[in-house]
Amino acid sequence: MSERDLPRQPTAAMVAIGDELLSGRTRDANIHHLAQWLTARGVALAEVRIVADDEAAIVAAVQALAPRFDYLFTSGGIGPTHDDITALAIGKAFDARTDVRDDALAVLQGWYAARGEEVTPARRRMARIPAGAGLIDNP
Numbered sequence: 001m002s003e004r005d006l007p008r009q010p011t012a013a014m015v016a017i018g019d020e021l022l023s024g025r026t027r028d029a030n031i032h033h034l035a036q037w038l039t040a041r042g043v044a045l046a047e048v049r050i051v052a053d054d055e056a057a058i059v060a061a062v063q064a065l066a067p068r069f070d071y072l073f074t075s076g077g078i079g080p081t082h083d084d085i086t087a088l089a090i091g092k093a094f095d096a097r098t099d100v101r102d103d104a105l106a107v108l109q110g111w112y113a114a115r116g117e118e119v120t121p122a123r124r125r126m127a128r129i130p131a132g133a134g135l136i137d138n139p
Helices: 019-023 030-040 055-068 086-093 102-113 121-127
Strands: 011-017 044-051 071-075 098-100 128-130
Touching: 011 030, 011 055, 030 044, 030 071, 044 055, 055 071, 055 086, 086 098, 086 128, 098 102, 098 121, 102 121, 121 128
Parallel strands: 011 044, 011 071
Antiparallel strands: 098 128
């Protein structure tokens, strides 16, 4: 059997998003966690890019990496803030409409209800998901 006949190992890339990562205010733990999680599942994390909270930078990184890898993960940049641009930037990168999705909203409602809190309009923004994207359970 030649090397050409062996199954190819799946590959992944990651875009870590956040001004706080680039300024040194926050130490990223997500790259390490994702690398371990993927390795345990036989997927090679082959590239990581850290970009600012800037729509053009996010779109460019996603568009550069997505065609080259089997999986593309993003982390950071999403939160209940008035200036969150990440979900919209990901949608733009894939030319996909981004709206509040019922399944994502249900997850948020359950999480906040368990803590006796409301889903405020700012928190509701976290349920904006680009069309075609899948949710990953994050208990």
